Amino acid sequence: MSGRMLQFQLTRCFVVALTMLAGMSEKNAVGHDPVAAPHGKAYQSMFPEPTAVLATDVPDRILVSWTDSPDRSFSVTWRSLKSPDAVAEFAPATDGPEFTKNIQRVAADTAPLATNLGQVHMHAATFSDLEPNTLYVYRVGNKRTVSLPSGDAKGVEQHTRDYAWSEWIHVRTAAPFEGEVTPARFVYFGDAQNDLKSHWSRVVREAFRDAPKMTFMLHAGDLVNRGNRDEEWGQWFHAGDFLLSSIPQLAIPGNHEYDVDPANKSNGRSLSTRWPLRFEFAQNGPKGSSENIFYVDVQGIRLIGLDSNIDPKSQAVWLEEVLKNNPNRWTIVTHHHPIHSTSRGRDNAGLRDAWQPLYDKYGVDLVLQGHDHSYGRTAPLERNETSGKQVVREQTGTVYVVSVSGPKQYSLKDYEEAEENPFESRGEDLQLYQVIDVTHDRISYQAKTATGRLYDQFEIIKADDGEKKFVSPEETPAE
Structure with a gap:
């Protein structure tokens, strides 16, 4: 065979091979036709399978x-x-x-x-x-x-x-506070609780995409469904992954962190035995607390964590001292059960009676909560001491937020009278995260869905004398 003929045959073979590969690539790219496979419900209550091997010598x-x-x-x-x-x-x-x-x-x-x-x-x-x-x-x-x-x-x-x-x-490390607030950004999550690997993963990761330079993360209780189930904590860590080891985490316990200890079942439900071992929080709470009640000062913010699962009156004395002796520019409180409930069949009058008078007295700026598996956000509120009704007080009131980040959802509460509804914004069937920016003169708040869509926003602007102005969503500048 001549050299020219050999070259022609090799070229022909090469072209045929490329054609076959192109056909295979096209077939692989198309794949099988999709078929409908709807789930019975949005919240699947999946079995919490272990996400990794059991503990070893490797941290x-x-x-x-x-x-x-x-x-x-x-x-x-x-x-x-x-x-x-x-x-x-x-x-x-x-x-x-x-x-x-x-x-x-x-x-x-x-x-x-x-x-x-x-x-x-x-x-x-x-x-x-x-x-x-x-x-x-x-x-x-x-x-x-x-x-x-x-x-x-x-x-x-x-x-x-x-x-x-x-x-x-x-x-x-955080910046110091010496009278002027260094801008801080944090992300707040309501209840993650269920299907952590399956459903919460995308929320916490979308939040990181949105705010990669955040100062800290805040979890308002019910991080897991059963506080002493090791596989559920494994899924929580799987979802948060490297974020949990590189961004400081703050959390308070929800009712689902109270669980039966497998090593001591006779004690009944109590704070998860791993809580004080899992989290290293300030041990500055009332006597007998176990890192479930604390406060931390970060960049001009005093953030106070309360445990709404136990007697609120016993925490009120400690809370008043922490609010009274506060050198910070901003005060934010977090607890699991809400002062004002968003979902049906829920009301926490005991918390309102014990804690809201202190929020009103000391001008708490923002209260971040969970538990109700729906969303709600008020205008700045104070309670009228005579009538007990909630009154909008823009200059001195407190904004209350209830949110949920996991897939378990509840229906919104029906208020018989419109004036009894304390919320300006409410929503259901939503997984949300909240990005909160704090500077010297304002708090800028955005609630976003699991896809990153803006759902709610507001600003609190504070003058040098402490008087506040609330900027509603309609007035808040767009992103």
Whole structure:
């Protein structure tokens, strides 16, 4: 065969092969025809299958929060199977890997936790004496209970042979408050609770796409459905993923964080045994509290967390002192059960009687709540002491929000008289997250759906003398 003929045959074979591949690609791209497969209901109540292997020596479920001053410290928790010895390392972050030359190590506190899937160990460490508004890098490690094979250990540094480590993770300390508010942004979530892997994942991830430089996240209770079910916490961590270890988390317990302890069922329902081990919050609550009642000051905001599952009157004395002795520019309160309910068959008169007079007296700016599995937002309200009715007071009142981020939804409450409805904005069958920006002179609030669509917004503008102006959604500038 001549060279020209051979070249022609090879070219022909190449063209045929390309044609066949193109046909295969077209077939694969088209795939099978879709068929209708509707679900019986939007909220599926899916079985909470474990999202990862059970605990090992390798640190997992890492979460960052604040125990002390957010501008000078941050705390971290994680778990292992049975490591009795855990440590954490940190340094100021650098543009390259040279930060490893300046590592400092702190010992972690360790405590066993009995779960429905077996015993694990919980670890907690706090990094202190940090520089404000500075990016740090940290990692956490567990002493190995299973040694590395000799071949794998060869040539490895001693501390890596001895400890199993997480990745290096970035966290930025907060800015200090010295009379002028450094702008802060946070995202607030109502109840996640159900189908966390299936349905809540997209909400928390959309929130991150929307506000990637947020200062912290806030969860207004019912993070899971059963507070002592380990697989549900696994799904919560699966949904939040790296966000939970790199953005400080604040949370208060909902009624579903009160659960029967599998290791001590005779005690009945009580605050989840993992709550004070899972979260490192300020231990500045009333006597006997267990990091379920606290306050934290961050960038000119005093954020107060209350536990609405227990007697509100017993918290009121502590709450008044925290409100009275408050050097911050803004005051935001969070608790699970709402002062004003959005959903049918619900009303929390005891909370209104115990806490709203204090909100009115000390000019609380914003109260963020959950529990009702629907959405509602009021204008600035105060309660008339004589009639007990809610009155709009733009200059001094408090804005109340109820929201839900998970798929479990309830119908809105029917108010017999229009004037009894305290809400300016309400909604049902919505999964939402709220992006809240705080500057020296204003709070800018946006509620967004799971797809990122703007659903509600307002602003609170505060003058130097503390007098407020409420800017309604119609007046609030568009994005």
